Amino acid sequence: MKIPLLDLKTQYAQIKDEIKQAINEVLESQRFILGPKVLELEKEIAAYSQCKYALGVSSGTDALLLALMALDTGHGDLVITTPFTFFATAGCIARLGAKPVFVDIDPVTFNIDPQKLESLLESMTNEELSRVKAVIPVHLFGHMADMQSIVPVCRRFGLKIIEDAAQAIGSECPFNGAVRRAGSVGDIGCFSFFPSKNLGGFGDGGMVVTNDADLCEKMKILRVHGSNPKYYHRIIGGNFRLDEIQAAVLLVKLKYLDRWTESRQKNAGMYNQMLADVSAESFRTPAALPGYRHIYNQYSIRTAKRDELKAYLKENGVATEIYYPLPMHLQECFSYLRYKQGDFPVAEEAALTALALPVYPEMSREGLEYTAWLVRKFVMR
Secondary structure (H helix, E strand, C coil): CCCCCCHHHHHHHHHHHHHHHHHHHHHHHCCCHHHHHHHHHHHHHHHHHCCCCEECCCCCCHHHHHHCCCHHCCCEEEEEEEECCHHHHHHHHHHHHCEEEEECCCCCCCCEEEEHHHHHHHHHEEEHCCEHHHCCEEEEEEECCCHHHHHHHHHHHCCCCECCCCCCCCCCCCCCECCCCCCCCCCCCECCCCCCCCCCCCCEEEEEEECCCCCHHHHHCCCCCCCCCCECCCCCEEECCEEEHHHCCCCCCCCHHHHHHHHHHHHHHHHHCCCCCCCCCCEEECCCCCEEECCCCCCEEECCCHHHHHHHHHHHEEECCCCCCCCCCHHHHHHCCCCCCCHHHHHHHHHHHHHHHHHHCCCCHHHHHHHHHHHHCCCCC
């Protein structure tokens, strides 16, 4: 049996006619840049994410870059985030000349640890605090960070919050007695529509969301090279626009997102049941904390023999992936930050033990049972 990590061909086959019609509408209109499909998608994503405003952008990476630029992040500034994330989170900070400052993660959720964040901020001098432009919590693998704890800490120190929700569209967390969606809790939320995401396009794409009208207006100007009005520039921006064809595709897919998310949750629940009695001390399935909506962009287990398990599953036809094999503070390009091995032990342990299993919505029960059986057989032998 062959089990891919993701099966986009099967997904496409189910919505092929709708996708072709949507793309054809764009071709017939010949409106390819910031047309009506982009505007419609922005309205839909804003509503879906419990936000007032949304702007389509060229990628999840550019969403982060645009958010940081909107906060005037630049040389000498500090931005606090997690070392256990996709490169773009830290890379965008460095690209603007700011310095990434890392905080270790919670061992259960893989997300930034609020207590360690608070300890870091309390240890900073007034001069250092004055240089902190933002905190970027990452809602990794589809489970939101503990925003109920993070937000009060950041507000106490007067810091802006950029939510890296690239993997978390539609995920939820308890906040101030209500349920809030990813992107709506901080000052700016950033989504990615990379094809492997739960809501994925036919290429790169992204979105920024906010409830702040001034930030929205500034990002709208920055998105088009800082032009306002056209060909007049008071600030320097970039080319961060979402293509009309991508918006058309995403509008079709958005109608199915909750159904696909429910299938991912069902598949994750089946894995949890089938792996519940695995007794190996170092083995853990991913947690979904009470009150949270985990959307399972990834289903990442942990095991001390991760590399051996990955090879074993590959030999038996099951594709997996390691997210992420080397935390940010140990990446060669960030050596100038002078972090060393052992500085963030929880993130380092996750990088050595985490392995993502297939959990895509179209996965058959037979495929789930086969994958779980192989994992059990390997771990318990």
